[in-house]
Amino acid sequence: MRWSRSFIPTLKESPAEAEILSHKLLLRAGVVRRLTGGLYTFLPLGLRVLRKIEGIIREEISSVGGLEVLMPALQPSEIWHQSGRYETASGVLYKARDRSNKEWVLSPTAEEVITTLAAGEISSYRQMPLNFFQVSVKFRDEIRPRFGLMRAKEFIMKDAYSFDCSDEAATISYRKMFAAYQRIFNRCGLINFPVEADTGVIGGSHSHEFMVPAETGENDVVYCDSGQYAANIEKATSAGPLEPASKSETGDAPEKFYTPGVTSIEGLRAAPFNVSGSQQIKTLIFMVKPSVADATKAVVVLLRGDDQLNEAKFAGLVGSTVFRPATGDEIFSMLNAHPGSLGAVTSTLSTSSLTLTVLADEALRGARGMTTGANEDGFHLRHVNMDRDVLVTCWGDLRTVKAGELCVSTGKPLKIQRAIEVGHVFKLGTKYSEKFNARFLDAEGKSQLCVMGCYGIGVTRTLQAIIEQSNDKDGIIWPLAVAPYAVCITPLSVVPGSAVMQTAERLYTELTAAGVEVMLDDRDDRPGVKFKDADLVGFPIRLGIGEKSLAKGEVELKPRGGVLQAVKVEDAVKQVLAVIAAKTLSE
RNA sequence: CGGGACGUAGCUCAGCCUGGUAGAGCACUUGGUUUGGGACCAAGACGUCGCAGGUUCAAAUCCUGUCGUCCCGACCA
Numbered sequence: 001m002r003w004s005r006s007f008i009p010t011l012k013e014s015p016a017e018a019e020i021l022s023h024k025l026l027l028r029a030g031v032v033r034r035l036t037g038g039l040y041t042f043l044p045l046g047l048r049v050l051r052k053i054e055g056i057i058r059e060e061i062s063s064v065g066g067l068e069v070l071m072p073a074l075q076p077s078e079i080w081h082q083s084g085r086y087e088t089a090s091g092v093l094y095k096a097r098d099r100s101n102k103e104w105v106l107s108p109t110a111e112e113v114i115t116t117l118a119a120g121e122i123s124s125y126r127q128m129p130l131n132f133f134q135v136s137v138k139f140r141d142e143i144r145p146r147f148g149l150m151r152a153k154e155f156i157m158k159d160a161y162s163f164d165c166s167d168e169a170a171t172i173s174y175r176k177m178f179a180a181y182q183r184i185f186n187r188c189g190l191i192n193f194p195v196e197a198d199t200g201v202i203g204g205s206h207s208h209e210f211m212v213p214a215e216t217g218e219n220d221v222v223y224c225d226s227g228q229y230a231a232n233i234e235k236a237t238s239a240g241p242l243e244p245a246s247k248s249e250t251g252d253a254p255e256k257f258y259t260p261g262v263t264s265i266e267g268l269r270a271a272p273f274n275v276s277g278s279q280q281i282k283t284l285i286f287m288v289k290p291s292v293a294d295a296t297k298a299v300v301v302l303l304r305g306d307d308q309l310n311e312a313k314f315a316g317l318v319g320s321t322v323f324r325p326a327t328g329d330e331i332f333s334m335l336n337a338h339p340g341s342l343g344a345v346t347s348t349l350s351t352s353s354l355t356l357t358v359l360a361d362e363a364l365r366g367a368r369g370m371t372t373g374a375n376e377d378g379f380h381l382r383h384v385n386m387d388r389d390v391l392v393t394c395w396g397d398l399r400t401v402k403a404g405e406l407c408v409s410t411g412k413p414l415k416i417q418r419a420i421e422v423g424h425v426f427k428l429g430t431k432y433s434e435k436f437n438a439r440f441l442d443a444e445g446k447s448q449l450c451v452m453g454c455y456g457i458g459v460t461r462t463l464q465a466i467i468e469q470s471n472d473k474d475g476i477i478w479p480l481a482v483a484p485y486a487v488c489i490t491p492l493s494v495v496p497g498s499a500v501m502q503t504a505e506r507l508y509t510e511l512t513a514a515g516v517e518v519m520l521d522d523r524d525d526r527p528g529v530k531f532k533d534a535d536l537v538g539f540p541i542r543l544g545i546g547e548k549s550l551a552k553g554e555v556e557l558k559p560r561g562g563v564l565q566a567v568k569v570e571d572a573v574k575q576v577l578a579v580i581a582a583k584t585l586s587e
Numbered sequence: 588c589g590g591g592a593c594g595u596a597g598c599u600c601a602g603c604c605u606g607g608u609a610g611a612g613c614a615c616u617u618g619g620u621u622u623g624g625g626a627c628c629a630a631g632a633c634g635u636c637g638c639a640g641g642u643u644c645a646a647a648u649c650c651u652g653u654c655g656u657c658c659c660g661a662c663c664a
Contacts, residue, residue: 009597011598011613012613013598016598016657017657018657019657019658036656037655037656085664092663143661143663144662146657146658321664324661324662426664525622525625526621526625526626527624528622528623529624531625532624532625533625544623549623556623
């Protein structure tokens with residue numbers, strides 16, 4: 001490709017719409033342009049990179065038996081009602097009506113469609129294992145699209161679905177996909193690692209997310225340096241708080257004391273009270289809708305004062321993602337006190353509030369000598385013993401792990417790292433097979449449910465994650481495997497027929513013939529402009545051709561981010577191929 | 588959905604407080620000089636100042652509403 005014939009609108013300055021580096025580089029390097037918030041046009045360079053990533057995905061998923069299909073993005077809302085996700089996923093669903101007022105859904109993912117297909121087509125255990133995948137546009141009504149392609153309303157996703165005749169077989173499918181994912185992200189040149197992920201209300205047995213460490217990521221990952229443990233913070237557990245629960249036993253009954261205006265953990269920690277966070281019980285009230293049919297009910301959550309609620313764990317424990325903090329009015333009508341003065345000590349509860357569901361975090365188990373709200377504004381209680389004074393409906397892990405806490409398996413301190421989620425593998429079980437009656441006859445002639453897995457990769461997000469991880473002050477540094485072109489030939493003068501241009505043309509022809517993708521910068525611009533653009537766009541290799549070096553029979557070979565090296569003209573193709581071979585190995 | 592900021596040329600922004608003929612840099616067009624890391628000179632083209640009301644002799648500027656964008660939070664199979 002000749003630069004003058006392509007369309008690469010580079011920018012010197014970053015548009016104001018971009019906040020993070022990778023987003024700025026996407027725009028400055030002419031990879032994408034925004035149509036509106038969360039919607040982007042891929043320009044020629046961007047599309048080439050996208051196709052490279054898709055190609056890697058296709059190869060690796062196919063190599064573990066994946067069969068590519070293409071499903072409709074426009075889906076009848078009935079199947080979403082059938083799966084129950086019309087309700088549970090309604091927040092992210094784009095819905096539309098046609099001329100006869102029938103409702104449609106723009107697909108954020110395709111479990112409903114693929115399971116409908118499987119229910120109709122799979123009838124025997126002999127047909128499995130089966131693994132279907134597609135690479136297609138997905139839609140999500142994001143509350144707040146941001147960071148360019150990272151969180152968009154419309155994006156490209158590879159989604160795959162496996163069907164097996166037993167749980168054991170499904171685990172094998174899962175492991176194959178897990179391994180394929182590792183190869184995919186490694187080939188994309190990404191530093192990445194799998195972490196245990198929250199299975200949420202689906203409650204599947206296995207789920208891993210593939211994470212790319214980056215400060216601009218939207219996930220927190222908890223990990224142990226030993227490499228033996230890594231989990232999304234929504235799922236992560238530890239050996240517990242570093243400071244153990246207070247067990248100081250005075251034998252005293254709970255005692256009310258005056259705390260005017262104190263409505264926070266901090267307030268009690270300060271003088272004159274001096275109650276440490278670990279000696280306090282934090283009381284939160286949530287309004288939970290357990291399922292579509294059920295009424296909303298209040299749930300009390302108890303945590304240690306120095307802990308934060310982990311909402312994903314809470315959702316798992318109550319079995320619903322439909323919940324919200326109770327309002328001040330709702331709380332007052334239940335407990336006769338306002339947030340900041342709440343507690344679950346039985347003696348402070350009215351008859352009606354005694355029936356409230358109380359969930360308590362394990363870190364509070366056996367805690368004594370605690371302080372909590374008295375359900376009376378301006379008062380707290382001290383000498384509270386959990387086992388004696390609080391009626392707990394259910395104990396569970398509800399706290400968010402903090403950096404420095406000890407790893408359950410190794411005993412070493414855990415660390416926390418921000419990361420971008422680029423892939424997710426999920427053992428689904430029979431959730432969808434049940435809803436869509438996807439059954440088969442086993443070897444004994446018995447009807448069984450297909451055991452499913454689902455597997456996603458955010459292709460467009462992966463593209464941006466690569467930029468986020470691979471750049472310098474001059475621009476993008478594309479890993480060879482995904483680069484729009486491997487080589488950029490930069491003749492310093494473009495006078496037709498000149499030795500410089502003739503050499504450039506010859507090398508272009510020879511490299512292309514050797515199977516190398518080449519961009520020839522034939523623009524009549526000053527060298528500085530062309531160097532800056534080549535660096536910004538991020539071609540892995542630049543071949544500079546100028547009069548001075550050509551007089552010595554040389555051209556300049558410069559790997560992006562590497563050292564410039566003079567090579568003989570006649571060796572140039574061979575040298576470029578050698579650099580490509582070396583890069584292919586090291587990436 | 589709550590809080591905050593911002594909408595002026597393709598891009599980055601000034602002008603607004605204190606109302607009075609629409610600005611700069613970059614990019615673009617033409618000519619010339621340049622030519623090894625985002626050149627220089629000259630000439631030129633490019634705007635319903637987000638939109639709609641209102642106040643006023645007069646609104647980019649003041650007021651109200653509205654739409655959009657960005658940030659923080661909430662939310663997020």
